[in-house]
Amino acid sequence: MSHIVFDKVTKRYGKTLALDCVSVEIAEREFFGIFGPPSCGKSTFMRLLLGLEQPDAGRILISGKDVTGEAPMARNLSMVFQNLALFPHMTARDNIAFPLRERKVAENEIEQKIKKLGETLNISHILHKPPGSLSGGERQRVAIARALIRDAKAYLMDEPIAALDARLREGMRVELKRLQREVGHTFVYVTHDHEEASAVSDRLAIMRQGALVQIDKPELIYDNPANLYVSEVIGAPRINVLKGIFNKGKFTGSFGSVTAPEDFSGDGTLGLRPDFLAQADKAMVDDVVFTGTVTELEPLGAYAIATVKTGENFIRAVLRGVVTARIGGTITVSATASDAFWFDASGEQRLRKAG
Amino acid sequence: MASITLKRLTKRFANQTAVAEMDMEIENGKFVAILGPSGCGKTTTMNMIAGLESPTAGTISFNGKDVTAMPATQRGVGFVFQNYAIFTHMTVDQNLGFGLDVRNVPKPERDKKVTDMAAFMALEHRLYQKASGLSVNELQKLAIGRSAIVEPSIFLLDEPLSNLDAAFRERMRSELRLLQRRLKQTMVYVTHDQIEAMGLADKIAVMNLGVLQQYASPQDLYANPANTFVAKFIGAPSMNIISNEIICASGFGAKDLIGFRPENVFFGKPGVGDISFEAQVTFVEAVSGRKIVHLDFKGEEVLAVLGRHVSTTVGQKVTAVVSRTDCRSFDSTTGKAL
Numbered sequence: 001m002s003h004i005v006f007d008k009v010t011k012r013y014g015k016t017l018a019l020d021c022v023s024v025e026i027a028e029r030e031f032f033g034i035f036g037p038p039s040c041g042k043s044t045f046m047r048l049l050l051g052l053e054q055p056d057a058g059r060i061l062i063s064g065k066d067v068t069g070e071a072p073m074a075r076n077l078s079m080v081f082q083n084l085a086l087f088p089h090m091t092a093r094d095n096i097a098f099p100l101r102e103r104k105v106a107e108n109e110i111e112q113k114i115k116k117l118g119e120t121l122n123i124s125h126i127l128h129k130p131p132g133s134l135s136g137g138e139r140q141r142v143a144i145a146r147a148l149i150r151d152a153k154a155y156l157m158d159e160p161i162a163a164l165d166a167r168l169r170e171g172m173r174v175e176l177k178r179l180q181r182e183v184g185h186t187f188v189y190v191t192h193d194h195e196e197a198s199a200v201s202d203r204l205a206i207m208r209q210g211a212l213v214q215i216d217k218p219e220l221i222y223d224n225p226a227n228l229y230v231s232e233v234i235g236a237p238r239i240n241v242l243k244g245i246f247n248k249g250k251f252t253g254s255f256g257s258v259t260a261p262e263d264f265s266g267d268g269t270l271g272l273r274p275d276f277l278a279q280a281d282k283a284m285v286d287d288v289v290f291t292g293t294v295t296e297l298e299p300l301g302a303y304a305i306a307t308v309k310t311g312e313n314f315i316r317a318v319l320r321g322v323v324t325a326r327i328g329g330t331i332t333v334s335a336t337a338s339d340a341f342w343f344d345a346s347g348e349q350r351l352r353k354a355g
Numbered sequence: 356m357a358s359i360t361l362k363r364l365t366k367r368f369a370n371q372t373a374v375a376e377m378d379m380e381i382e383n384g385k386f387v388a389i390l391g392p393s394g395c396g397k398t399t400t401m402n403m404i405a406g407l408e409s410p411t412a413g414t415i416s417f418n419g420k421d422v423t424a425m426p427a428t429q430r431g432v433g434f435v436f437q438n439y440a441i442f443t444h445m446t447v448d449q450n451l452g453f454g455l456d457v458r459n460v461p462k463p464e465r466d467k468k469v470t471d472m473a474a475f476m477a478l479e480h481r482l483y484q485k486a487s488g489l490s491v492n493e494l495q496k497l498a499i500g501r502s503a504i505v506e507p508s509i510f511l512l513d514e515p516l517s518n519l520d521a522a523f524r525e526r527m528r529s530e531l532r533l534l535q536r537r538l539k540q541t542m543v544y545v546t547h548d549q550i551e552a553m554g555l556a557d558k559i560a561v562m563n564l565g566v567l568q569q570y571a572s573p574q575d576l577y578a579n580p581a582n583t584f585v586a587k588f589i590g591a592p593s594m595n596i597i598s599n600e601i602i603c604a605s606g607f608g609a610k611d612l613i614g615f616r617p618e619n620v621f622f623g624k625p626g627v628g629d630i631s632f633e634a635q636v637t638f639v640e641a642v643s644g645r646k647i648v649h650l651d652f653k654g655e656e657v658l659a660v661l662g663r664h665v666s667t668t669v670g671q672k673v674t675a676v677v678s679r680t681d682c683r684s685f686d687s688t689t690g691k692a693l
Binding site for chain 2: 037038165166167170173174177178192193194195198199217218219222223232233234235236237238273275276296298299300301302305307
């Protein structure tokens with residue numbers, strides 16, 4: 001049985017359609033990520049799940065029970081917000097204890113839970129300090145501990161680590177995932193950072209303009225995006241997008257002409273991840289091959305990103321190992337046929353080879 | 356155009372040293388990034404170059420001329436801040452033309468420059484709209500364009516991209532490089548984001564706790580970090596650094612710290628001279644087509660970055676291999692590269 005169910009949920013604010021008939025089932029103990037750009041509807045999703053707002057149509061179920069219309073308290077969900085909302089005048093310990101003291105839980109039971117959470121989140125040594133004297137990462141952990149101390153049906157997080165700097169975020173996302181495995185709770189996690197979304201989620205929902213456009217394991221979304229939008233928002237460096245016309249096994253546009261599946265025709269779009277393009281010494285017959293001039297080389301340590309001008313277009317390729325390419329030089333890059341994503345002209349539909 | 360020379364540049368605030376005896380030479384027309392974590396002194400350094408802050412000791416020279424005591428307004432330095440400080444009640448055209456107007460640049464020349472810059476920044480369709488209607492991304496482009504248009508000999512940028520979303524940041528990185536190539540200015544760029552610094556700069560100055568750690572090209576910083584701080588700060592995920600007392604690699608000192616990058620670790624059979632160790636997979640992250648595999652090796656966490664087609668499962672026992680040429684060693688007390 002699914003733990004959390006959105007059944008054709010729609011939410012409007014005036015004329016704006018914030019959620020457009022969204023259906024999704026989240027399993028128990030799942031780390032479920034929701035990713036999308038600002039104002040795509042992901043926070044609305046959270047607010048509806050929490051019960052802070054009610055849908056205009058559709059049902060929301062938690063543990064098999066229809067909770068549509070029920071107040072937040074009745075749903076028993078726990079939430080971590082981006083702006084932590086810690087009480088500045090209380091110590092970390094009192095902040096964490098707060099939800100249980102509110103519920104009149106016995107002090108010795110609270111103490112036991114704080115001890116365990118303190119160890120899990122590695123904050124035992126700072127529990128006596130007020131939030132003001134803690135670092136950003138420590139405050140974040142305290143806020144997470146406060147959310148986790150309660151036995152809730154699910155734990156909701158809205159951009160919980162967005163305010164931390166890049167290094168801390170990398171560490172925290174691993175910790176969050178480990179924590180979720182350890183405590184075995186259901187996490188619903190909203191973020192606008194695609195790397196973070198991919199790193200933490202068991203399954204990831206990609207949201208656009210109030211609709212869920214793809215739900216799958218992160219690595220499958222990367223390898224097999226449903227449409228051009230998904231291929232563009234998941235993965236860095238950003239995917240190359242080329243417009244052209246299919247004709248008898250060729251795809252031709254302002255970039256030149258490359259091999260394409262025989263059975264495609266009309267206008268189309270080619271999406272090619274820079275990561276899938278390699279400097280080609282010898283290309284296979286049906287590889288997608290480009291030759292052009294290197295206009296830009298960004299050395300990023302483990303790899304370099306080359307910008308290659310081919311015809312009127314610029315495409316980017318990730319070069320690994322010893323980079324022999326030079327700015328102004330000619331380079332040939334290729335991708336194996338199965339790594340090329342073909343879409344219709346609008347990019348809405350993925351085109352797949354027959355058979 | 357100008358070169359910038361910092362000699363023993365020092366700034367103290369009350370009881371704290373923000374920048375300590377910094378020596379640095381920024382060549383004419385180069386793109387230099389000052390990189391470090393928050394509080395490392397990078398913004399203070401930039402403020403001193405701009406003349407917004409005066410040093411406690413040391414000198415700053417432009418083209419060999421000492422400007423340490425020169426007021427900011429006379430230094431001919433362009434500045435872009437993180438919070439772009441655009442005049443929102445004015446149009447894009449008025450904002451872009453502002454620096455030219457106060458310098459009384461003749462109208463035809465002024466208009467041509469504004470049109471060119473607007474086109475370069477892809478803002479031409481917004482030229483006669485109020486800046487208040489622009490998106491965050493457009494505002495930041497406008498801020499950069501407004502400073503660049505007067506062609507200052509030195510262009511300073513303090514975290515100009517940190518408010519922008521990831522996709523747009525990536526695009527702005529290339530645009531900034533193009534802009535710098537076009538204007539051939541000396542650009543100094545402050546950031547805490549190592550990817551941004553690596554992608555943009557000809558040379559990077561890595562700072563920590565007010566002290567310059569290393570000043571080198573991006574490739575050099577990555578391949579030959581001067582100490583463990585630089586080794587850890589450059590590259591994502593961070594370099595693995597383990598005591599040789601644990602890894603017991605021959606050819607290194609018994610107490611040396613051995614550093615190797617996650618992307619240089621592979622699983623399989625070691626070749627002659629390779630360093631290898633038995634470890635257990637504790638965690639796997641799939642990010643942008645790579646797998647970041649967390650390994651437990653005698654209680655130490657070691658990371659490996661593998662391709663998307665490699666299959667690994669938590670709990671699996673593996674032989675992790677690193678080529679000796681991919682290892683660096685550091686002194687266990689000073690952290691300095693050996």
